[in-house]
Structures are given as C-alpha cells and as structure tokens.
Amino acid sequence: MIDMYRYVPFEEIDKNKWNGAVHYAHNGNVHGYYWYLKAVFREWDAVIEDDYQSVMPIISSPLHDVIYDLIPQLGPYSVNVLHSSRIKDMISVASEHSSNAIYPLNRGIHLRSLKGLKTIESPYATFMLNKEYEALSEQYDSDVFDAIHEESKDHLSFVSGMKPELLVDLSAFPAMKKNALMRIMYNAIQRGIGFSNGIKSKSNDDFLAASFFIASHNTLYEIFTMPRADMDARRLLLDLVIRNGAGKPMNIQLYDEIDGLEPMGFKKSNSLQLYSGKTLTRIKKAIKLPY
Numbered sequence: 554m555i556d557m558y559r560y561v562p563f564e565e566i567d568k569n570k571w572n573g574a575v576h577y578a579h580n581g582n583v584h585g586y587y588w589y590l591k592a593v594f595r596e597w598d599a600v601i602e603d604d605y606q607s608v609m610p611i612i613s614s615p616l617h618d619v620i621y622d623l624i625p626q627l628g629p630y631s632v633n634v635l636h637s638s639r640i641k642d643m644i645s646v647a648s649e650h651s652s653n654a655i656y657p658l659n660r661g662i663h664l665r666s667l668k669g670l671k672t673i674e675s676p677y678a679t680f681m682l683n684k685e686y687e688a689l690s691e692q693y694d695s696d697v698f699d700a701i702h703e704e705s706k707d708h709l710s711f712v713s714g715m716k717p718e719l720l721v722d723l724s725a726f727p728a729m730k731k732n733a734l735m736r737i738m739y740n741a742i743q744r745g746i747g748f749s750n751g752i753k754s755k756s757n758d759d760f761l762a763a764s765f766f767i768a769s770h771n772t773l774y775e776i777f778t779m780p781r782a783d784m785d786a787r788r789l790l791l792d793l794v795i796r797n798g799a800g801k802p803m804n805i806q807l808y809d810e811i812d813g814l815e816p817m818g819f820k821k822s823n824s825l826q827l828y829s830g831k832t833l834t835r836i837k838k839a840i841k842l843p844y
Contacts, residue, residue: 557603558642560611560650563596570605578607578630580661583769584623585610585630588744592736593623600629600646602639607631609643612653619730623737623776625677625808626660626824637666644670644827656827664825674823678811679804680791682773686799690792692818700785701792709786711793712751715763717742720749723760723779734777741767741776750793751779752786761786766794766805773798775807784813791817 568587575585583589590597590610598611609628629635629643640662647656657675664672682689690698717738721731741747751763762782766773773794778787787810794805807814811821 558600558607558646560646561599561601563598566599566601567605571599571608574605574608574632575630577632579632580635580659581630581770582626582660582772583767583774584626585628585659586769588740589737592740593620593733598650600643602631602633602643606633607635607639607643609647611647611651612656613651615653616655617727617729619727620733621655621657622809623730623733624657625675627657628659629662630659635662635666637668640666641670654828658825658827660824662825667825667827671828672825673828675826676811676821676823678807678814678819678821680795680817680819682795682798682801682803682805684800686796689795689799689818694816697788697816701789706789708755709761709789710753710755712753713749715749715751717765720751720763720765720777720779723763724777725780737767737776738765741765747776750790752790762790764790764794768803771803773803773805775805775809778807778810780810782810788814788817 566587571587575581575587578585585608594610594612598613600609600611601607608630612627629640631639633639644656658667658672680689693701717735720738721734724731726734738747738749746768747765748768749763749765752761753759754761760779763777763779764775765777766775768774791805791814798805805819807819811819815821
C-alpha cells in the first residue's frame with residue numbers, strides 16, 4: 554500500500570488538523586468534524602493522507618442499526634481530487650482495521666470511482682435555496698402552496714429554541730440514539746450553528762412537527778425530525794426554513810421522513826454505502842431499503 558495513506562489510531566489524531574481537513578475539503582460536511590464524530594462514536598480511528606490532505610474516519614466495529622441514521626455520509630474527505638485510486642487506497646487501509654460491514658460514503662464520491670466495490674444506495678432529499686422566496690415557492694404544487702399560505706392558522710403555534718431533551722422525547726428512539734443526538738445538538742448550539750423549530754396544536758399543546766438543523770458547508774442538515782409528523786405541519790415547518798434561507802447560496806438536506814415532500818420541490822437523490830455481501834439483510838434494515 555502507498556505509504557502516504559497511513560492508519561492513525563484515535564489517540565494520535567490531531568484535532569485541529571482533522572477539523573481543518575474536513576472544513577476545507579471540497580466535499581466536506583458536518584458529519585466529519587471531530588466534535589460530531591466524538592458525539593456519535595466517542596472514539597474512532599482514521600486513514601490520513603500525508604499531512605491531513607485527505608482523511609477518512611474508520612468505523613472499527615459494527616454499530617447498532619439506529620446509529621447509522623446519524624452518519625448518513627462520511628469520508629473520504631480531501632482537498633485533493635478524489636480520483637478512483639485515492640478512494641480505493643484509503644478504503645483498503647480502512648478495511649484492514651475494521652470489522653464493520655457498512656460504510657456511509659461521502660456524497661461527493663461517485664459510483665464510477667468505486668468500480669469493483671459493493672455499494673448500495675440510500676435515499677435523501679435536497680432543496681436549493683439560491684433564489685428569492687417567491688421563485689422558490691413556485692415549485693410548490695398549488696394545493697400545497699394554498700395550504701401553507703392560508704390565512705387561518707389560528708389553531709397552530711410556532712415554537713423555536715426547544716431543548717434537545719424535549720426534541721428527542723418526541724421520538725421512540727432507543728437511549729443510545731437519544732444520547733448521541735443530544736450530544737450533537739448541544740455541541741451545535743454552543744457553536745452557534747444549530748437551531749430547532751416546531752409546530753404545536755393550540756387545542757391540546759401537542760407537537761405536530763419538529764426539527765433540528767445544523768448549518769455547515771453551505772448546507773442546512775436536518776439532524777432530527779419528529780417521526781411520523783403531521784405532513785401539513787412538516788411542510789409548514791420546512792416552508793419556514795425555506796423562507797428564512799431564501800436567496801442564500803445554500804441547500805437543505807434531509808435524510809429521514811422524506812416521503813411526501815416532492816410537492817414542495819424537494820428532489821430525491823441517493824448517497825452510497827459500501828457493504829459486505831454477507832450482511833446484506835442487516836444492511837437493508839439499517840438503511841431502510843424498501844425491498
């Protein structure tokens with residue numbers, strides 16, 4: 554194996570250089586930052602190219618299925634061109650130090666660069682915010698537009714700044730996922746890049762929809778959404794995010810509860826997961842494949 558790609562155990566990772574590599578990578582995302590990974594894994598190892606020109610977190614052992622929802626895309630990250638040989642060399646080093654069967658690849662990795670490797674696609678949804686709100690809302694189906702803009706919303710109330718504990722309690726997630734989510738949310742709030750929005754019914758004070766977003770790399774990443782939210786309320790909540798972000802060179806990325814959002818102009822796409830053929834059944838369950 555080429556020497557410039559080396560295995561680095563967690564205790565030897567330079568936090569500042571790592572964060573710099575993820576921040577300046579042309580395919581950087583919030584999931585790769587040191588603080589985010591520490592919130593999810595506590596510890597991880599890495600493949601590093603030269604002096605942190607490229608980095609790739611290593612998931613050393615199998616994770617509980619629910620944790621994969623928190624890392625929909627990881628490495629490799631690089632300031633260099635991610636050509637096929639660079640990707641495969643880094644994956645080869647990582648595989649020597651991992652017994653994990655699934656690896657969520659970075660959204661910037663193209664399928665044709667992975668020839669010979671086993672991959673599965675996992676869906677997500679995006680919405681570009683680089684136009685003014687009037688132009689963005691023209692993508693809404695007429696009935697969705699009317700429902701969002703109807704004057705009679707007296708039965709609903711908007712809330713923001715909810716505590717992470719309140720948000721995770723709106724789900725039936727297992728404790729390990731709730732705890733990881735709260736660590737992520739509190740870290741994002743302390744850094745001034747995380748925010749929450751919710752919609753409640755005034756009649757019974759119940760939440761109808763709630764989300765937590767992190768702003769990073771010209772993207773609003775939805776880290777949490779209330780499971781089985783009322784669809785009208787979810788669309789109304791997302792419309793609020795679109796209004797506030799309109800005209801900025803950003804996009805929204807959603808990974809959970811994405812069905813029913815196409816009438817608002819959200820586009821579905823797929824990220825890639827590496828996998829071992831021996832564990833395909835568990836992988837299908839982990840990434841919610843519909844077959």
